[in-house]
Amino acid sequence: MVTVLLYLFGILAILSALGMVFHRNPVYSALFLVVTFFSLASIYALLGAQFLSIIQVMVYAGAIMVLFVFVIMLLNLRKEVRLPIGKPAQVIFGVIFGLLLFVEGLLIIKSGSISGTLGRYPQAKVNVIGNVEALGNLLFTKYLFPFELASIILLVGMIGAIILGRKKMPKEL
Amino acid sequence: MTQTGNIILDVVIIVIKIVIVLGVNLTIVAYLTLAERRVSAFMQDRLGPNRVGPAGLLQPIADGIKFFTKEEIIPAQSSKLIYLMAPSFVLFPAFLTYAVIPVGPTFSAWGYSFQMEIANLNIGILYILALTSFVVYGVVLAGWSSNSKYPLIGGLRSAAQMISYELPLGLSIIGVLMIVGSLRLSEIVNFQTHLLWGFLPRWNVVLQPLGFLIFLIAAFAESNRLPFDMAEAEPELVGGYHTEYGSMKFASFMLGEYAGMITSAALMTTLFFGGWDFPWVNESALGVWGILLAVIAFSLKTGFFLFLYLWVRWTLPRFRYDQLMRLGWKILLPLALVNIVVTAIVMAFLA
């Protein structure tokens, strides 16, 4: 049951990702991306990471994609405008790095399952105390400093984004 | 019983629960529309719809038939596929949230443990928040795909409103979660069944009055109801984001909106008013009567909050958009943060 659903959502994620890339209309692309995020969230939920799946839905589908749709509406993008492909050097490097990434992915898949030592919260323990509780415990103990750091990064990110956003957006975009 | 037999029994019971929950809620939605019109009429010293059936009780059925038989019109200007899809983004999240709301305590009978909710998720409250964040799409896409002026303005306005009030909504719950220590709705209710100082019901509204107030206001704004219905401010925007919608697609928007009202009323009950708890009574000790009492208590509390929606509608005037944004960002958001800090101080020093 789990395996079947995993494959189903995996295929859905890949198909909608392809749809996102190839569709000409930006709104449809954005919606395809929402479907991709949703399938990813389902995969997380199937693997027992409920909190992660909710975060995936709330942050990516519920917040970031809303911003995308806003931008599409603000600029009234109905049909995609094809920009001329960049300089030949860019194309060559793009192809080379794309191929490298693809080969790397293949090698990882070929190497079989990724194994490691179990952490402080293996699946059995998480099932007992709960997903969110386990995460909260880790945030309070082991990852206390990164946790606070994350909030500062978010603050810097927000200020940066707003300063950029306040400038007049270029008309021809 | 065998293993597979158990699973089949589980599935059958869950499907029955789903059908009951959907049936009951669709009926409540239908009668909520009638209640809205009757209560509005009462408050304005009118009669309201009272011709169809005794005291107008068949009015929702007449409305339903009308929705079913109206011609579906897809405006020529619209982006067809998205135009057709948009209502489902409002409709499904509103109904899916019912899955985690407990209407009574867990009880066992015939060697089987019955849960009075469809799914007892350990991330219950986050599940509801995640689903409600999908409603924004329905509103924005309906506005955009209609390719008409009023829906576009209405859609963008209410989308900005909804995301603005999602923050105070989420933050107002944090205080409750700190006290209870669980995201599971059944545990949040169980926590509230005890008494405070021996006589006061330990409902979260007693412990988190400010949190409740913020939640109440934010929930009103989230469901796009008066006094926050900028999205469909009739005098200026005609129908708002669903101006171009008709027949069953319009009905989907309405169903979604009213279902959302029921969800937020049920959530207010569950999070802040003890859920199915009837104070000073131990429901689990009373057997079947206890369950019945719990369900009645839950329905009465939820019913009260639904009435509050109608009451507020005819009591407060509509906000202006700049006032709305100021209330959300400059008053509710800081207040919600203060509420968390105060809760933390009290808890840290009591511990």
Place this chain on the structure above:
Amino acid sequence: MTGFYIVLLFLLTGIFIAGMSLAVSRILQTRKAYPEKYISYECGELPAGESWIQFNNRFYIIALIFIIFDVEVLFMFPWAVVFDEYGLLAFVEMLIFIVILLVGLAYVWAKGDLNWIKPRPQLAHLPKEKGE
């Protein structure tokens, strides 16, 4: 049956019911097509110009601010749940977190990104509102 499957089952039931009602509506409804029906609504007039209007940049900025705060709020959930177990340490940590959040809020507040235009008639004899 764990939660996820139940929710999936619920969703499928919902889609089935919604699809059925749409199909029934399709069968029951009358259809008479004439071109005026398919014109966008504009108070009975023929639609003038494009439907798109130049929108205020504020909507975009509000969405940006929302994303950051949404992430921060979500960070607070796991830690609100275990708050009780850690007492004073948790309190200090949360205070730092909230103060950082408040700095962000104070920044956008002071810079005026949360201000929306007030609909005020531009009449010379009216006194100006404070801070305008």
